[in-house]
Amino acid sequence: MEKLPLGLALDLRKVVPYKTGSWRTLMPVNIMQTPPCTNSCPAGNDIRGFLRVLAEKQDYEEAWHVLTRTNPLPATCGRVCPHPCEAGCNRRDFDTPLAINSAERAVGDYGLEYNLKHKKLISKRKEKVAVVGSGPAGLSCAFHLAKRGFQVKIYEANSEPGGWMRYGIPSYRLPNYILKQEIDKILELGIELECNVKIGVNIPMDHLTQHYNAVFLGLGAQMGTSIKIPGEDAQNVFTGVEFLKLINSGQIVEVGRDFIVVGGGNTAMDCARVAKRLGANVSVFYRRTRVEMPAITAEIDEAMEERIMFRYHTNPLKIITDEDRVVGLLCEQMELKEPDASGRVRPVPIEGSGSVYPADTVIMATGQAVDYDGIEIQKQNDQWISTNENLMTSIDGVFAGGDAVLGLETVAVAIGQGLRAASAIEDYIEGDVESQLAPPPVIYSKDLNTYYYTHEKRFSKKAVSIHTRLKNFREIYPSIDHQDIIKEAERCFSCGLCFYCSNCYMYCPDNAVKISPSTGRYEFDLDFCKGCGLCAKECPCHYIQMTLEK
Amino acid sequence: MNEKAEELNRVEKKDLFASGHRACGGCGQALAARLVHDAAGENTIACVATGCLEVFSSPYPDPSWRIPFLHSLFENPAAVASGVEVAYKALKKGPVNIIAQAGDGSTADIGFQCISGMFERGHNVLYVCYDNEAYMNTGVQRSSFTPYGAWTSTTPMGNKTRKKNLPLIAADHGIPYVATATVDDFKDLQRKVKTALSIEGPKYIHILVPCPLGWGHPGDLTVKICRLAKDTGLFPIFEIIDGKVTNVQKIPVKVPVEEYLKPQGRFRFLFKKGVPTEEVAEIQKIANQNIERFNL
Ligand SMILES: Cc1cc2nc3c(=O)[nH]c(=O)nc-3n(C[C@H](O)[C@H](O)[C@H](O)COP(=O)(O)OP(=O)(O)OC[C@H]3O[C@@H](n4cnc5c(N)ncnc54)[C@H](O)[C@@H]3O)c2cc1C
Ligand SMILES: Cc1ncc(C[n+]2csc(CCOP(=O)(O)OP(=O)(O)O)c2C)c(N)n1
Ligand code: SF4
Ligand code: SF4
Ligand code: SF4
Ligand SMILES: [Mg+2]
Numbered sequence: 152m153e154k155l156p157l158g159l160a161l162d163l164r165k166v167v168p169y170k171t172g173s174w175r176t177l178m179p180v181n182i183m184q185t186p187p188c189t190n191s192c193p194a195g196n197d198i199r200g201f202l203r204v205l206a207e208k209q210d211y212e213e214a215w216h217v218l219t220r221t222n223p224l225p226a227t228c229g230r231v232c233p234h235p236c237e238a239g240c241n242r243r244d245f246d247t248p249l250a251i252n253s254a255e256r257a258v259g260d261y262g263l264e265y266n267l268k269h270k271k272l273i274s275k276r277k278e279k280v281a282v283v284g285s286g287p288a289g290l291s292c293a294f295h296l297a298k299r300g301f302q303v304k305i306y307e308a309n310s311e312p313g314g315w316m317r318y319g320i321p322s323y324r325l326p327n328y329i330l331k332q333e334i335d336k337i338l339e340l341g342i343e344l345e346c347n348v349k350i351g352v353n354i355p356m357d358h359l360t361q362h363y364n365a366v367f368l369g370l371g372a373q374m375g376t377s378i379k380i381p382g383e384d385a386q387n388v389f390t391g392v393e394f395l396k397l398i399n400s401g402q403i404v405e406v407g408r409d410f411i412v413v414g415g416g417n418t419a420m421d422c423a424r425v426a427k428r429l430g431a432n433v434s435v436f437y438r439r440t441r442v443e444m445p446a447i448t449a450e451i452d453e454a455m456e457e458r459i460m461f462r463y464h465t466n467p468l469k470i471i472t473d474e475d476r477v478v479g480l481l482c483e484q485m486e487l488k489e490p491d492a493s494g495r496v497r498p499v500p501i502e503g504s505g506s507v508y509p510a511d512t513v514i515m516a517t518g519q520a521v522d523y524d525g526i527e528i529q530k531q532n533d534q535w536i537s538t539n540e541n542l543m544t545s546i547d548g549v550f551a552g553g554d555a556v557l558g559l560e561t562v563a564v565a566i567g568q569g570l571r572a573a574s575a576i577e578d579y580i581e582g583d584v585e586s587q588l589a590p591p592p593v594i595y596s597k598d599l600n601t602y603y604y605t606h607e608k609r610f611s612k613k614a615v616s617i618h619t620r621l622k623n624f625r626e627i628y629p630s631i632d633h634q635d636i637i638k639e640a641e642r643c644f645s646c647g648l649c650f651y652c653s654n655c656y657m658y659c660p661d662n663a664v665k666i667s668p669s670t671g672r673y674e675f676d677l678d679f680c681k682g683c684g685l686c687a688k689e690c691p692c693h694y695i696q697m698t699l700e701k
Numbered sequence: 702m703n704e705k706a707e708e709l710n711r712v713e714k715k716d717l718f719a720s721g722h723r724a725c726g727g728c729g730q731a732l733a734a735r736l737v738h739d740a741a742g743e744n745t746i747a748c749v750a751t752g753c754l755e756v757f758s759s760p761y762p763d764p765s766w767r768i769p770f771l772h773s774l775f776e777n778p779a780a781v782a783s784g785v786e787v788a789y790k791a792l793k794k795g796p797v798n799i800i801a802q803a804g805d806g807s808t809a810d811i812g813f814q815c816i817s818g819m820f821e822r823g824h825n826v827l828y829v830c831y832d833n834e835a836y837m838n839t840g841v842q843r844s845s846f847t848p849y850g851a852w853t854s855t856t857p858m859g860n861k862t863r864k865k866n867l868p869l870i871a872a873d874h875g876i877p878y879v880a881t882a883t884v885d886d887f888k889d890l891q892r893k894v895k896t897a898l899s900i901e902g903p904k905y906i907h908i909l910v911p912c913p914l915g916w917g918h919p920g921d922l923t924v925k926i927c928r929l930a931k932d933t934g935l936f937p938i939f940e941i942i943d944g945k946v947t948n949v950q951k952i953p954v955k956v957p958v959e960e961y962l963k964p965q966g967r968f969r970f971l972f973k974k975g976v977p978t979e980e981v982a983e984i985q986k987i988a989n990q991n992i993e994r995f996n997l
Contacts (some may be wrong), residue, residue: 161762168721169763602928657887658924660732662720676720683726683913684921697921 168679171661175682177697179655179675184594184647184693188251191239193564194222194291198236198251199648201258205640207650211633215262218255219269222566223294223337224287226263227316229256230325230628232563233447241646244596247609250639254610257636263332269340273300278580281306281363283350286314287562288553289369290337291569292576297340299577304363305342308349314371315554316562318396319418321425322624327399351525360548365576368536368544368551369569372559373522377515378413382470385477391418391516398425406431407511411480413437413467414516415444416559420451422514423459428621431512434460436467438485438498453627456617466500470513479507521555534558541575542568550576594647594693601644603652603691610639649673649694655686715739722765723757727920729910729927730754730804730831732884737829737908740891741798741898743768748782750803750812751775753838753912754831778803779815782826798898802829805846806836809865820874820903827897827904830867833912841915848935849987850980852967853915859970859980863987871905872941878904879941883927884911886938889950893940909936917966929961934988937995952997958985 155162188198201217204210218225229252240248261267278301282293285307293303311317312334316325338344348354359366375390377383387407389397391414397404410431412423415438423433435454437444440463444451455461464485471479484504487496521535529545531537535558536551538544544551552568554560578584612628614620620627649672656664656673663680664673687695717738724731734754738745746769749755755772758765773781782801789795801819803812808830816828835853836842843853845865852859872879878900882890890908897904909930913920930936931950935958938950959977962968962984971980991997 161764163764163767166721166763168719168765169723169760171721171723174726656714657736658732658884660724660726660728660735660923661722662714662716662718662735679720681726681920683923684919685727685923688921689924 170678171681172663172676172678175677175680176700177682177684178677178700179680179682179684179687179695180698181649181674181694182591182647182696184592185590186646186648187239187241187593187595188236188249188646190590190593192236192567193561194228194566195570196221196236196255198249199643199645202249202251202254202640202643203645203648203650205254205258205637206643209637211258211261212265212267214258215267216270218258219262221570222255222563223269223291224259224316224330224333224562224566225255226259226329226333227287227325228563228566229253229259230329230626231316231320233449233561241594241596241599241644242642245601245604245644246606249643250610250612253612253631254636254639257631257633259333260329260630261633262336263329267336269294269298269336271300271340272298275302275341276300278302278364279304279362280365280367280576281359282367282369283359284308284314284369284371284553284555285312285334285344285346286369286371286553286565287316288371288555288565288569288572289314289367290334291566292367292369292550292552292572293342293569294337294340295570295573296576297337297342299573301577301580303342305344306348306350306354307344307346308373310346312344312346314369315392318399319392319421321395321399321421323424323428323620323627324421326626349524351523356526356546356549360546364548364580366546366549367569367572367576368526368528368549368555369553369565370521370526370536370551370555371565372519372554374520375515376518376520378467378517380467380469382472382477383515385470385472386475387477387512388470389512389514391416391422391514392519394422394514395425404429404512408432409508409510410434410512410514411436411508411510412514412516413480414514415439415446416516417446417450418519419514419516420446420454422516424454424457426512426514427457427459428624434462434508436462436465436480436482436508438466439463439487439496443495453614457621458617464498466498467513468505471507477510477513480510480513481505481507519554519559541578542572543575543579548579550579591647598693599644599646600689600691600693603654603689604644607642609642610635645692647692647694649690650692652691654689654691655695658685658689660685715742717741717743717745717767718758719765719767721763723760724753725912725914725920727913727923728753728757729884729912729923730833731757732923733831733890733908733910734758734802736884736887736890737800737802737894737906738768740894741800744796745769745798745800746771746785748773748778748785748799748801750778750807751838752804752807752831752836753833754802754804756838775807776811777815778807779812779819779826779828782828783815783819783822783824786824786826799826800829801826802831804837804844805830805832805834806842806844808832809845809867816871817874820871820876820905824903825901827894827906828871829894830905830907831910832907833910833915834864835912835915837912837915848984850962850968850971850984852970868905868907868939868941871907872944874903875944876903876905877901877943879906881907881909881936881938881940883909883931883936883938885924885927885931889938896940915967917969918964922964926961926964929956929964932956933958933961934992934997935961935984937991937997939995946995949995949997952992955992958988
């Protein structure tokens with residue numbers, strides 16, 4: 152035995168600690184869970200991921216790459232998406248949800264401003280895929296396939312790509328140059344685009360199935376449908392999408408003074424607001440009330456701000472014409488009765504309530520349908536394309552997604568479907584069965600320890616004044632300050648993933664939480680952890696959970 | 702250590718009170734001891750009285766101490782620390798941080814006269830009391846820090862006396878620094894240790910340390926219980942600098958004492974079928990008096 156200085160019984164440097172880990176019955180584990188924001192984002196964006204990058208590193212470039220792992224159109228979605236992610240955000244139970252949509256826009260705009268480039272995951276492979284339609288579904292599918300090395304060609308019937316993002320959504324909500332830059336970035340991955348070609352009409356479907364390893368149909372719902380009332384063929388009666396497409400193609404439409412829009416959806420709101428900018432006196436006629444309107448709430452609010460008249464309980468019966476030109480709209484008043492199958496109250500006409508409203512233009516924004524011209528495919532309810540759970544249609548190797556499959560949805564939904572289809576197509580070509588892993592469970596507010604979070608004001612975007620915005624088609628929300636969004640990102644709870652608050656590290660009475668020298672992350676030293684569970688209780692974001700000892 | 706780890710290692714943690722000790726899971730005292738010595742740093746001598754801390758941290762041959770450690774008797778850590786301080790002076794060595802430390806039993810009862818002497822003689826020593834409100838090491842007997850109403854093995858019908866207020870008694874010795882703290886707010890606790898050690902003369906820090914075994918709560922509630930003790934007003938947080946009470950921690954949202962009492966087994970019998978008894982009202986009165994007295 153080594154001789155120690157007088158008085159010393161033990162050389163402390165040589166102590167071999169007693170391993171208290173053997174006492175444990177419960178064991179802490181790090182479990183990354185899915186945050187509800189991502190769970191409710193139809194494009195499946197890693198919201199927590201990009202917000203944490205902003206908060207921790209103030210790095211917009213990395214944030215853009217995180218976001219574009221799923222969504223190739225962040226600047227677009229940051230403007231037009233109804234952001235169900237925010238409704239899901241756990242912070243709503245604490246103060247107000249994160250302004251995710253504005254953050255997405257700021258990051259998307261940064262990518263355009265600094266001309267960031269998408270990166271291919273895999274180098275080129277020989278298999279070819281044809282994508283029909285360049286709406287968000289088609290673009291997303293093409294993007295994800297090109298990143299995985301496939302040779303992709305998009306066929307588009309219109310003269311420019313973008314689907315309803317290009318021809319439906321007006322430029323005061325989504326400027327064309329923003330959309331164009333985002334699409335160009337997607338195409339830069341080496342995707343070929345051929346416009347003015349309608350599959351089924353100019354090129355038969357067979358040609359695609361023969362020459363490509365797989366086909367994706369992102370046909371959308373191109374045709375406006377109306378409710379079929381007499382006088383619809385008159386001049387200056389349009390379907391909603393028809394009208395918007397004319398405007399967005401740069402055509403001049405003489406709308407006259409009195410402009411009536413029939414319908415309560417987003418297309419109706421867009422038509423009304425466009426006509427207002429063209430100087431018309433605009434009213435929206437809807438059979439039920441504001442509550443039942445399917446349009447996004449913010450859209451209705453903005454339309455109201457812009458002094459558009461709303462006439463509820465009003466049902467059109469007949470278009471009054473004079474020498475083939477519309478001059479008025481005969482309507483009857485409705486009263487609401489018990490709900491129908493869709494859960495919305497059922498409007499029933501009040502007898503003798505008919506009256507005529509003067510009109511120079513009437514828009515029937517009452518529905519859309521898929522244009523199946525030359526495309527033979529199995530449908531559901533004779534309406535939307537039917538697919539199996541892997542988005543494959545009745546034709547082997549032909550996949551479909553977006554509005555043509557789901558009915559009228561949103562840009563983000565179409566993007567999500569494009570991604571899912573790309574994975575399914577990859578599996579199909581490689582002969583794999585479902586390579587997708589199920590995402591981890593969702594983490595909700597009740598699992599968080601919100602003691603460690605502080606109340607902070609939510610970022611709110613500022614609109615141009617009503618007066619100026621009605622003068623032109625310029626964007627109504629000016630660009631967003633980068634610093635403001637960093638501050639907003641700092642509000643993110645980081646639900647279900649460590650954000651290095653150091654609570655576990657500091658609170659462990661046994662020093663059993665260590666910093667890993669290799670990763671810099673906190674890790675458990677199971678030699679000493681007694682399993683008291685203090686770290687799990689005090690972890691704000693529930694990244695630590697106690698499990699039974701194995 | 703890589704860059705990320707260095708950037709993360711911003712908080713004080715030096716492992717001077719290392720893993721391998723035999724405290725119960727979730728022990729507030731073990732946590733407090735680690736936080737205190739991490740804040741004090743290597744240049745520290747620990748003089749520890751008999752009690753849970755000493756027993757669970759110092760068995761031969763694998764103690765948790767990575768700094769010089771002296772185990773005194775149950776009654777005299779303050780006297781031993783005084784001796785160490787004088788010896789250092791005589792040998793013209795130092796400066797060194799000397800921390801005398803003990804549980805509430807040692808501090809409030811048997812060791813009190815040594816502490817009072819140390820304060821009165823003006824030794825440059827920090828005295829830390831780990832208050833778990835009973836003699837835990839020997840089986841949860843009542844001390845004069847046991848709160849009103851609490852079950853201990855020697856007060857099976859609930860304690861009938863009130864907690865002695867040692868921070869004020871210490872301050873009345875005219876010492877320059879007194880503070881109270883809990884383990885939930887580690888930044889505050891570590892700041893107080895550093896402040897104390899930067900002041901010449903005797904100092905006293907009183908730390909509330911939940912004891913899962915003696916208080917009858919799961920080990921994972923240790924931090925939460927501390928917060929409740931503060932938010933009910935039962936454990937006021939303040940500093941006394943040169944005789945003046947300052948830096949009183951305001952309660953953000955006042956919480957009824959029931960919320961503090963209910964998760965703890967030692968108070969469970971104060972509720973009959975969930976309905977609070979008179980004792981609970983009495984405890985609420987104590988909390989209210991604290992709130993008024995310290996303007997919490
Ligand atoms: C006026 C309006 C406003 C909207 N506002 C919003 C909004 O604010 N936010 C939101 O999230 N969503 C909004 N939407 C909905 C959203 O635009 C759609 O859900 C989305 O565009 C659907 O994407 P998709 O790719 O499935 O189809 P589409 O966008 O419809 O694209 C389909 C594309 O396929 C092409 N195509 C079709 N058939 C053929 C063929 N046979 N050969 C070649 N090409 C073909 C079409 O020309 C078109 O370019 C709006 C829709 C409209 C109409
Ligand atoms: C003179 C003397 N009496 C009694 C004891 C037995 N004893 C050892 S520790 C202890 C209780 C310690 O209580 P406290 O100081 O509150 O510390 P805790 O164990 O609660 O942390 C007692 C009574 C002793 N060691 N010496
Ligand atoms: S707080 Fe952050 S991680 Fe949690 S739901 Fe909201 S955005 Fe997502
Ligand atoms: S307590 Fe903090 S540092 Fe520890 S895992 Fe949770 S978030 Fe990360
Ligand atoms: S009995 Fe109490 S003070 Fe002692 S080690 Fe256990 S928890 Fe800590
Ligand atoms: Mg004690």
